[in-house]
Amino acid sequence: MSMTAATLSESLGAIVGPGQTLSNPDHLHGYRVSGKTPKAVIRPGSDQEVAEVVRFAATKRLTLLPAGARTKRAMNVPTTAFDVAIDMTRFDRVVAYDPDDLTLSVEAGVSLSRLEAVLAEHRQFLPLAVPFMSRATVGGTIASGVDSPLRQFYGTARDYVLGMEFVTGDGRVVKSGGRVVKNVSGYDLHKLMIGSFGSLGVITKVNFRTFPTAASIGAFIAFFESARDAAGMRHRIAQSPLRPLTLEVLSPQATELLFRDRARGVELGPRLIDTPSKAAWALLVSFAGSGRVLERYERDLRALAGRDASALLDENATSAVLARLREFSPIALESSPGAVILRLSVLPSAIAHALDDVTLVAAKRELPWAAMARGVGVIYVALLPAAEDGEARSRVGGVIDDLFAAFRSCEGSITVAWCVDESNEAISPRKTTRNDLEQMRKIKHAFDPASVFAPDPLGAWV
Amino acid sequence: MDARLLNDLKRLLGSEGVLHKPEDLLLYEYDGSVEVARPDCVVFPTSTAEVVETVRLAMRHHVPLVGRGAGTGLSGGALAREGGIITSFARMNRIVEIDLENQRARVQPGVVNLDLSLAVRHAGLHFAPDPSSQKACTIGGNVSENSGGPHTLAYGVTTNHVLALEIVLPSGEIVHLGSAAIDPPGYDLTGVFVGSEGTFGLVTEITVRLIRLPEVVKTLLAVYDLVDDATQTVAEITARGITPAACEMMDGWTIRAVEEYVHAGFPLDAAAVLLIEVDGLSEVVEAEAEAVSEVCQMHHARSVRLARDDAERDLLWKGRKNAFGAAGRVSPSYYTQDGVIPRTKLPATLRQIAEISRKYNLAIGNVFHAGDGNLHPIILFDERNKQQFRDAVSAADEIIAFCIAAGGSITGEHGVGMEKDRLMPLLFSEADLDLMKRVRAVFNPTGLLNPGKIFPTTKGCGEIYVRPQPAQAVPSP
Numbered sequence: 007m008s009m010t011a012a013t014l015s016e017s018l019g020a021i022v023g024p025g026q027t028l029s030n031p032d033h034l035h036g037y038r039v040s041g042k043t044p045k046a047v048i049r050p051g052s053d054q055e056v057a058e059v060v061r062f063a064a065t066k067r068l069t070l071l072p073a074g075a076r077t078k079r080a081m082n083v084p085t086t087a088f089d090v091a092i093d094m095t096r097f098d099r100v101v102a103y104d105p106d107d108l109t110l111s112v113e114a115g116v117s118l119s120r121l122e123a124v125l126a127e128h129r130q131f132l133p134l135a136v137p138f139m140s141r142a143t144v145g146g147t148i149a150s151g152v153d154s155p156l157r158q159f160y161g162t163a164r165d166y167v168l169g170m171e172f173v174t175g176d177g178r179v180v181k182s183g184g185r186v187v188k189n190v191s192g193y194d195l196h197k198l199m200i201g202s203f204g205s206l207g208v209i210t211k212v213n214f215r216t217f218p219t220a221a222s223i224g225a226f227i228a229f230f231e232s233a234r235d236a237a238g239m240r241h242r243i244a245q246s247p248l249r250p251l252t253l254e255v256l257s258p259q260a261t262e263l264l265f266r267d268r269a270r271g272v273e274l275g276p277r278l279i280d281t282p283s284k285a286a287w288a289l290l291v292s293f294a295g296s297g298r299v300l301e302r303y304e305r306d307l308r309a310l311a312g313r314d315a316s317a318l319l320d321e322n323a324t325s326a327v328l329a330r331l332r333e334f335s336p337i338a339l340e341s342s343p344g345a346v347i348l349r350l351s352v353l354p355s356a357i358a359h360a361l362d363d364v365t366l367v368a369a370k371r372e373l374p375w376a377a378m379a380r381g382v383g384v385i386y387v388a389l390l391p392a393a394e395d396g397e398a399r400s401r402v403g404g405v406i407d408d409l410f411a412a413f414r415s416c417e418g419s420i421t422v423a424w425c426v427d428e429s430n431e432a433i434s435p436r437k438t439t440r441n442d443l444e445q446m447r448k449i450k451h452a453f454d455p456a457s458v459f460a461p462d463p464l465g466a467w468v
Numbered sequence: 469m470d471a472r473l474l475n476d477l478k479r480l481l482g483s484e485g486v487l488h489k490p491e492d493l494l495l496y497e498y499d500g501s502v503e504v505a506r507p508d509c510v511v512f513p514t515s516t517a518e519v520v521e522t523v524r525l526a527m528r529h530h531v532p533l534v535g536r537g538a539g540t541g542l543s544g545g546a547l548a549r550e551g552g553i554i555t556s557f558a559r560m561n562r563i564v565e566i567d568l569e570n571q572r573a574r575v576q577p578g579v580v581n582l583d584l585s586l587a588v589r590h591a592g593l594h595f596a597p598d599p600s601s602q603k604a605c606t607i608g609g610n611v612s613e614n615s616g617g618p619h620t621l622a623y624g625v626t627t628n629h630v631l632a633l634e635i636v637l638p639s640g641e642i643v644h645l646g647s648a649a650i651d652p653p654g655y656d657l658t659g660v661f662v663g664s665e666g667t668f669g670l671v672t673e674i675t676v677r678l679i680r681l682p683e684v685v686k687t688l689l690a691v692y693d694l695v696d697d698a699t700q701t702v703a704e705i706t707a708r709g710i711t712p713a714a715c716e717m718m719d720g721w722t723i724r725a726v727e728e729y730v731h732a733g734f735p736l737d738a739a740a741v742l743l744i745e746v747d748g749l750s751e752v753v754e755a756e757a758e759a760v761s762e763v764c765q766m767h768h769a770r771s772v773r774l775a776r777d778d779a780e781r782d783l784l785w786k787g788r789k790n791a792f793g794a795a796g797r798v799s800p801s802y803y804t805q806d807g808v809i810p811r812t813k814l815p816a817t818l819r820q821i822a823e824i825s826r827k828y829n830l831a832i833g834n835v836f837h838a839g840d841g842n843l844h845p846i847i848l849f850d851e852r853n854k855q856q857f858r859d860a861v862s863a864a865d866e867i868i869a870f871c872i873a874a875g876g877s878i879t880g881e882h883g884v885g886m887e888k889d890r891l892m893p894l895l896f897s898e899a900d901l902d903l904m905k906r907v908r909a910v911f912n913p914t915g916l917l918n919p920g921k922i923f924p925t926t927k928g929c930g931e932i933y934v935r936p937q938p939a940q941a942v943p944s945p
Contacts, residue, residue, distance in 0.1 A: 106707040107810040107841075129709070153651070162651070164659055165628050178899040186808040188625065188840040188880040190614045190663050191888075191895055192922065193904045197627075197659030206655075218709025244571070247683035247749055298751045351649045355569045383650045418649035442643050445910060446655050452906040466653065 009066060011045045017066075018048045018090065021058045026051065026096075037073055037093075039460075040085040044071070049093045053171065053179045053210045059092060060208070060458055061177035069460040072208045074115060074143030078150050080339055082422040083203045084465040092208055094145050100124055101211060102185070109168065109185050110214045114145025130216045133160035135332040145209045151201025155252035155292075155331050158381050163200050166215040170196035172207040175454025185213045198449060205461040206453035220294030223251065225324040226307045228316035229286035233257070233365065235314070236287040237358035240381050242310045243291065244354065248303060253381030254331060255357065256288040257365075260376040263337055263388075264330045286315075290331065292324055334378045335424050338388035342374070344398045347424035348406065350385040353417055360385055360413075367408040371401045386423070394427055421466055469508035473529045477511055477553070480521050485512045485559075496539070496547075496554050500601070502803060503544030503886050507534070507554040514559045516634065516642060516672040523670065524640040526553050527916060533638070534918045535670045537578060537606030540599075542804065543885025545613055545665045549920035555670060557608050563587055564673065571678040572631065572648050577608025577671045584676075593678040596623035599881070600789040608671050614663030616881030618714040618788070619745070621839040623679060625881065627662040634673035635661065638917050648675045660907065665883050666918040668911035682747035685713070686757045687775040689784055690742040690764040691735050695719055695822075698740035699814040701767040702838040705744075706811045708763065710756055714745040715839030716788050719818075722833040722846070725794040732787030733780075738770070742838065743788055791835040792846065799831070799848035803860050806888075807871035808880040811841040820870050821845050828859040842880035843871070869894070884922045892924050 009017075015029040028034065028047035037044050050056045063070050068089040075095070097113035100121070104110075105128035112121060118132075119140050125131050133156035136147050148170075153162055160166065169183025182195035199209055230236040236255045243253060256264070289311075293303040304318055319327060330337070339345045352360050357379050364387050368375040374392065379385040389405055391398030409420055446464055469488065477486045487493060488509040497506045508531070513519045526533040532552030539546055548554050561578035568591045573584060581602040585594040598617035599605055605615070611633065616625045623629075632646035646658035661668055692698040698717055705715065718726065718741050723734045734741055742764070746756040757774070764772045775781040795802050809817050818834065821843075825832040833846040845867055849860040868878055868891060878884070878891045892901060901923060908915070 104810060104812065106703065106812045108706060108709075109810065161624070161628065164656060165624060174903060178903070180900050180903050181896070182900065182904075184808075184875075184877045184895070186810060186841060186876050186880070188616060188620070188808055188837070188842050189877040190616075190625075190881055190883055191877045191879050192884065192892065192900070193664055193907055194614075194627070194660055194662070195903060195907060197656045198907075200656060200659075202655060218711075241569070244680075247680065249680075249748065295749075295752060296755055298755070299749060302749060302751045349653075351647070351651050351653075353567075353570045353572075353649050355567075356649075417647065419647065419653055421653045440644070440652075440654075442645050442654070442657055445643060445645075445657055448910040449655050449657070449907065452903070452910055464654070 014046050014090070017062065018046055018059065021062060022048055022050050022055050036076060037091040039071060039079050039088060040083060042085055042088040044091040045089050047091045047093050049096050051096045053173060056092060056173045056208050056210060057177040057179055059090070060173055060175065063090060063458045064175070064177065064456040068458070070458055071460040072145065072149070072204045074146035075117065075138070075141040077138035077142050078146055078152070080424050080426055081150055082425045082466055083461045083463050085460045086462055088460045094143070094208070097145070097210060105130060105216070108216045108218070109187070110216050111185055111211060112144050112214070113211050114143060114209045116144050118142050118144065118147060125216060126219070129219045131219050132214055132216060133157070133166070134163070135328060137333055137335045139332055144212050148200055148212055149202060149204050149209055153384060155254060155328065155380065158253045159249060159251045160217065164197050167196055167200060167212060168215055169213040170199055170209060171211040172199055172209045174207045175456055175458045179210070180207070183213065187215050203461045203463045205450060205459050205463050207459070221296045222300060222321055223292060223294045223324045224300045224303065224321065225290065225292040225319040225327055226304065226316060227288055227290045227319065228311040228314050229288050230314055231286065233287050233361035234358040236289045237361070239289045239311060240354070240357065244381070246306060246310065248293070248306055250291045250293045250303070252290070252292045252328065252331065254290050255361070255379040256290060257361065257377040258285050258287060259374065260334070260378050261286070261288045263341060263376045264334065265327070290327065292328060334386060338376060338390065339424055339426055342390035342392065343426065344391040344394035344402065345424070345426045346389045346402050346422060348387040348389065348409070349421050349423040350387060351419045352383050352385065354381065354383045356416060356418065357383060357385065363409065363412045367405050367412065370408070371404045373401050373405055399427070469531070470529055473525060473531060474509060476525050477509065477522065480525065481511055481513060481518060486510070496536070499539045499541040499544060499546050501542045501544045501885065501887055503547055505544070505547040505549045505886070506551065507548035508551050510554040510556055512556050512559045516636065519555065519636045519670055519672050520640050520642060522553070522555060523636055523638060527638055527640070527914070530916065532916050532919050535608070535612065535666045537609030538580070538601070538604045540601040540605040541609060541613060541885065542806070542882040543879070543887040545883050545885040545921060546609065547886065549886050557606060560672065568593070570648070572675060573678055574673060574675045575607055576673060577606060577611070579607050581605050581607055581610060588678055589681070592681050594681055595676055596629055596679045597626045607674055607676070611662050611671050611674055612664065612666045613883040614881070616837070616842065618716055618837060621715055621837065622711050622713045627659060629677045630658060630662050630674060631677055632675035633658055633661055633671055635669035635671055637669045638912050638914060643669070646675070665885060665921055667908050667921055669917065682713070684750045684753045685745060685747040685781070686753050687781045687784060688744045688757065688760060688764070689773045689775070690744065690769040691738045691771045692740045692742070692768070693738065693770055694768070695740045695818050696815050697767045697769065698742050699818050699838070701742060701764050701769070702814055703812050704763045704767065705760060706839070708759065710759055712744050712756070712760065712839060713747040714743070715837070716743040717741070717834065717836055717838035718743070718788065718791060719834040721831060722791050722794070722835040725798050725833065726787045726791050729794040729797055730787045730790050732783045734787060743784055788835070795833055795846045795848065799850070801849055801851040803847045803849065803864055805843065805845050805864050805867055806879045806882040807843045807868050807876055809841045809843065809871050809874045809876040811839070813874040814838060814841060817843065817870060817874060821867055824863050824866050828863045830856070830859055830863055832863070837880070840880070841876065886921055889922055889924050892922065
């Protein structure tokens with residue numbers, strides 16, 4: 007790309023108006039991803055403008071990356087080159103909300119917190135309790151595919167995104183799906199967009215199914231001596247008729263990280279709870295319903311926990327605890343200068359085994375860590391070196407290597423989800439046995455034939 | 469069909485694994501829709517390896533290939549529109565693995581939907597998608613069509629329950645999509661494959677999620693003197709934030725047809741009934757059943773009855789699930805649509821359908837998944853009367869146009885197939901359809917796999933084929 011930053015800004019300004027481009031280095035730095043700073047930022051105001059920017063980029067061989075609130079720049083997405091950031095925050099309209107139909111159509115730049123307020127007026131919500139909730143936008147949340155503890159009950163975005171509009175790499179505005187809760191017209195292309203990290207297109211609009219807010223919520227926490235015991239409780243709940251909202255197994259360090267030690271207790275919202283020991287694994291489960299339903303959950307969960315130490319949380323404490331749980335990744339990233347968060351995906355029956363492996367491997371390398379295992383089988387392992395230096399990096403790399411080795415024969419996957427240090431070589435791709443990467447490459451080409459979009463997530467998906 | 473290809477297929481699958489005589493092919497000209505298309509032969513592979521070899525042979529001879537389960541589809545998805553080979557999965561019907569601890573099952577595509585649920589019932593589990601044809605339809609077909617059913621209102625459609633797939637591409641490659649462990653990294657190829665109507669690849673193995681059976685189930689029958697009251701009830705239940713496990717509606721015409729046939733105890737003089745099911749923890753079910761009953765009464769239900777026991781519940785469901793069979797008994801032909809509307813538009817839409825029925829002087833029965841706004845108007849006609857047939861198609865088109873204008877869709881669960889391909893441009897732009905075609909080409913570049921489906925061809929609406937519906941029971945969607 008031979009264009010100077012000034013001519014680039016000028017050309018882009020001709021598309022979106024001169025007031026909607028940024029080229030000041032300070033501003034540009036805030037859009038930095040994977041160690042790469044864009045040469046310009048553009049703030050389009052319509053999907054036609056996005057399409058024009060994409061077509062312009064294709065002719066000038068520029069690479070693009072959409073941006074929202076920029077909360078996920080520490081997510082690990084390999085990016086080869088990055089010329090222009092498409093800031094989508096002007097896409098801030100709630101296009102349609104039909105509370106009686108429980109459907110919603112919003113532009114990509116709308117923040118989740120604003121959406122929460124709009125939906126709350128009708129006692130509804132979206133089960134997207136995701137990291138950086140107070141700032142994150144709809145587009146970034148969907149494009150990054152971050153998950154929510156509420157997936158235990160509600161599933162993930164793929165289960166409640168009804169349709170989408172986006173701009174593909176050849177500068178065309180495309181839609182998929184619709185706005186009704188049941189629909190099999192045409193291919194579900196929007197499912198490909200979820201978690202694609204902006205590598206297939208720029209999401210401009212998302213249609214959701216919304217959900218009624220429960221009458222009340224409650225939570226239950228039980229402490230165990232081992233990961234195995236905590237996972238055993240998870241299994242007993244899965245075998246019961248209970249259908250909790252969230253279900254997480256937390257390592258002792260995760261409990262501490264999320265709820266902080268205060269004297270000898272753990273602060274759970276406004277409450278202080280005595281843990282049996284500092285080395286206790288926790289199982290945290292929340293549930294919703296009328297007063298009678300909550301009583302039923304409390305009774306059954308107590309019985310399932312047996313003699314292990316446990317506590318019930320009231321509505322306020324539950325909200326506070328869920329808000330912390332949602333922010334596990336941001337909290338972990340902030341707690342260490344060289345934090346790397348791995349995402350392990352395993353069968354539920356393998357949760358205990360995986361957590362045992364992590365414990366062993368991290369102990370061997372003397373690396374502080376914390377783990378949060380969702381009941382469905384997704385485990386976040388935060389590796390938290392005390393310093394950011396070569397030695398810490400090599401220990402992180404060692405743990406990742408050991409885990410890959412330990413998991414070689416298991417059903418599942420390991421990926422590096424978040425990484426503070428963008429130059430960390432520990433996260434370079436490992437070998438894979440999967441055989442659908444060729445189809446993924448072709449999908450990328452079908453959506454983005456000229457490779458206009460900068461992210462190349464395939465490298466991280468092995 | 470090329471004799472060499474036929475010989476090669478026989479050598480591969482044995483002569484009992486290949487049908488090619490015209491009288492043997494007759495059955496495979498049909499599915500559950502009004503479409504007809506004759507294949508050149510039908511093959512019955514017994515393993516993934518045989519599927520691979522079949523695909524290779526077909527592609528070498530540039531012959532179209534169409535996958536087929538039980539042939540219960542309602543949009544012509546499993547018909548060989550351009551001739552060629554139908555690959556029946558009737559002999560790949562093994563449940564390969566049941567993993568109770570992880571609530572997963574791995575099955576071959578020919579496994580019958582209900583058989584999987586029966587196989588895990590002892591452990592308190594089931595496979596949630598329950599198309600009304602579930603006693604016959606296969607899970608491979610469910611995957612291809614992204615099938616729904618009455619209980620998908622609360623439990624989701626097929627795509628919400630499929631974790632991984634083994635597929636055979638037209639190139640003969642075996643590709644594994646997804647993973648039994650949740651959320652494999654990468655583009656959601658499993659998600660885009662489910663519902664691709666056999667145009668991407670042949671499914672040879674499916675890993676599904678199994679769901680715990682509810683602790684308690686309650687089934688209510690609400691009877692109405694006015695259709696409007698029934699549809700208002702549905703809108704109100706949704707607006708109140710109650711998600712029943714199922715919420716089905718039948719209008720007066722359908723009730724009478726069904727009652728004559730099934731004797732389920734539906735009142736013959738009613739204008740409409742709602743069949744509403746709530747399930748879950750006993751505490752939840754009790755409260756929801758009470759709330760639902762209250763809403764029904766608020767909207768002038770003549771009576772609200774709770775099924776006393778499983779026998780009564782089964783009978784009510786039998787009535788609902790055989791509604792289409794009942795229609796076949798009273799009319800020489802019928803044409804069913806599958807449009808979807810936002811649930812608040814139900815009252816207006818049913819009024820519009822009544823209006824269209826009067827305009828064309830055609831009886832239109834309504835039996836549908838009211839809870840998710842998925843209509844199934846049954847337009848009755850006699851195909852020997854050409855004008856009536858043209859009117860039936862026009863009436864169907866007007867209903868679909870109304871659904872689209874209301875913000876809905878042309879198909880909720882039956883698929884586009886060769887029946888609604890001409891309607892696709894009403895929903896999607898050229899750019900939308902073009903991207904879909906490019907994605908199809910990722911898997912199926914020559915287009916020889918299930919050609920003539922989903923995308924509009926030059927076929928005009930007057931050419932829809934019609935055949936008389938069988939007089940005996942066919943399950944309804």
